[in-house]
Amino acid sequence: MLCDAKSSSELMLAIDCVQKLDVEHHFEEEIVAALESLYRESYADQLHRRVNTLHEAALLFRLLRQTRYPVFTDHKRGEFMPSLTGGSHGIVSLLEASYLNTGEAILYEANRFATHHLNSSMPHFAPHFAKFIRQTLAHPYHVSLQSYRARRFLVSFGGGEQGRRKIVEEFARRDFKEVQLLRLQELEQVTSWWETLGLARELKFARDQPSKWYTWSMTVLSNPKFSSYRVALTKVIAFVYLIDDIFDVYGSLDELELFAKAMNKWELSANIDPLPFCMKITYTALFETTNEIAQMIYKEHGWNPMDSLKNAWIELCNAFLVEAKWFEQSQVPTSHDYFKNGIVSCGVPVVLIHIYFLLGQAITHENVSCLETYPNLISCPATILRLWDDLGSAKDEEQDGKDGSFLECFMKENPHCSFEVAKEEVMRLITKAWEELNKESFSSSTKFSRDFVECCLNMARMVRVMYSYNEEHKLPMFEDYVNLLLIENF
Template identity: 30%
Template sequence: MSTTVNEPNDDQVIVRRCANYGPTIWKYEYIQSLNSKYVGEDYEKKAEKLKEEVKTMILEKMESPLEKLELIDTVKRLGVSYHFEEEIKTCLDNIYKDTNWLSGVLDLYDTALRFRLFRKHGYNVSSDVFDKFKDKNGNFKNSLPEDTKGLLSLYEASFHGFEEESILDEAEEFFCETLVWWENLGWSKKLPFLRDRLVECYIWSIAEVYDPRPEFQYCRSMTARITQLITCIDDIYDVYGTLDELELLTDAFIRWDVKLIETLSEYMKICFLGNVNSINELGYESLKEVGVHALPYLIKAWTDLCGCYMKEARWFHGMYVPSFEEYLNNGWMSVAGHVLAIHGYFLFCCDSHRITEKGLEAIKNNHDIIKWSSMILRLVNDLGTSKNEMERGDILKSVQIYMHETDASEEESQEQIKKLIGKAWKKINTSRAKPNCPFDNIYIDIVTNIARASHFMYQYGDAQMRMDIKLKGKTRIVSPCSLLSQFLFPLIDMNYSKSI
């Protein structure tokens, strides 16, 4: 891009480049208005007290070297390690001297954490310390992917390699090949027309299950997987598949029969088999870890979902406009909130969450808390769906159907949808308060959070579909927080900080 200008007092025309930079997004009045409530003598005293407590923890209180290293890593990540430079050096000196790299006590996580922190602080450590995690052929052992925490620690350590150190390059490559489930599934390469939204799906999982305790980590990871699977199946039904192809795919899903793979189009074979294998694996893990045969409930959730997808596909290809009631009766399930809720019931186990016969019966029948949370997800989703998305293959949404049925304006229809969202929240509140509710509070919160998350994800439009909306979402996810709150959190319970 260029522009032509005349310099003052000069007849010569000079052509200068122009970058077309946009104006600043920051209002100076807003910047000037920023302030912190964590100021004054009281907070200064609290900060000093906390600093002394952390110093004591680094040098004395924590007995295990691993716990001390994790604490050092935590305060460095929080950006407050400059308060404890002397204590950190003393602690690292002592641990470095006592470290026996050949010891069987040091697992992959511990070894990689020590390696990274020692190298970061200038200690002499050979990358040969990772040789014990290789097999006789010189490859990293096949069992390592089972240790997700250790593998992630190895990946972080791989960025501290020196020139001529091939083992750390191998470690990075090994991590990328084994840890990311989505890549292993192969859909992003074999089915490039599908949305790759793994990060957005993980944001959904955080919104649903934000408890940092270790027992909820698996639930978040699996919820992200399920959400990505749902997103891909939705793309096939909404956009890519022909009506005949979708009829065959729906029949295969409803019968949950891998033998029917031969009836499917080539692109559908990998999609169907990958989905079935993933859900069967979850069913197996639930049986192994929790002792509950979850698979029939998981399969029913998916067959119900695909049946609803198929109905909407028939509506679209037949140019049929359902009634508002007919649309919502199908739509609260086609938005897949019930799939997330039902899977969530089996994805974690702790003292305050027990799987019961009443609970199983309730999820099978889509209890009111599940139904109305899903209804909110549907309605909020519809408010954020643009006309362009419908032109790409979506059926008419609740706003447009209400307009068609009542001759209301678009604004009036949107207001009606918002009223229905409010009524749905009241139904959830009523169901939560009933004394005979079959669910515990933890699971109730998880299901309710599906509805809460929808308000976040669709406030500016469909954040699963449009990339420009994600830029707004990023500023809301990665937002500034007070230093004091970041500093306090790991001190409240060091056991929690390990899972962050």
């Protein structure tokens, strides 16, 4: 399909098919070559003369922009070309393209137009197509987890194709089964490590959720070739949750200050004797695990990341301590102060910094320095997570913790605003963070590798799955995600 395409249209559709069925990792070189060909034709203006439908135009825009090719919307006209037609499939492609917005007004209009058109046309669609449209509206390609969408598609809509598309769907099914088996093996490794570590027996107050921690790693480092990195990253995520629980539901302020002081020293000889036993064993286990990961990175990539990893953990604990002091003093910080601290305390920076070194790609002193200032690739996913978590207003596992909320801070500063207005402000900030993340992700001048950029995007995509609480304080989307990718056979 990729090599034998007889037209640009066939080639675009083949790439789209392979990507949306989540088997792109098998055909990376072919897709790179195909997109280069499409871009060269587009740049020479040969392709535009052959793009006659809205579907093809929107698909070309999305394929090129998500691969960092410099493609632009028509700012002068600010409207859709009347000559582009293509019915509902074209509108779906327009909707998908609109989510690659870097702040362009015409893409806002495209999103509004496409969403309204598809919703208003729903009664006229055949049941099968209407179901597909509802799935697309709920889970747009760019802001959704592709493994989830592909699995959902194969369950709900697959099986009706013929010819090459049918072969590709069957290939995707077999590939999914192999990847699912790999995930279960990795989860078994993680569970064994967690049980051997023994912290769950000593930290009765803390969350004991190795499967949930692994789900983050499975999602963010989605390429099957990163198996050992997923296992290592799950250990990092486990400690983010554990230390959060120590600060949020266990320690007194005096104990937490001593724990943070020991963390800032970052040495086994640090004075941890005054600490409660649970803090001592957590500190020691974190120290040893981080050293193991640093040694793994040095062995594979020839770079010792210890200083960067250590600093990331220290900053996380210091951010947790700031929040603990706010709670102890019954202080509601300014929304600016809460937000600035919350970007660190959400745990995203420490996770993405570990991922950067685990990947071992584009590691330079300049990039490491940039990384430690939390560029948009890190701060935007952190912003999205912090705000979605606050928007949910539900405690994980119904813990009675000491978390603050951006909504609380915002409403104190703006007493005239209703809760609904505050929620609208949060959604506006989330949309803005996605725009900034897109801008950095699609920039051809970014210093970071495609794999790392994809991890940052996947971190942002996972947020809605992990923090979309319903009225019963449950996570139906997350439960469906885990069920589809780890449990169900088909």
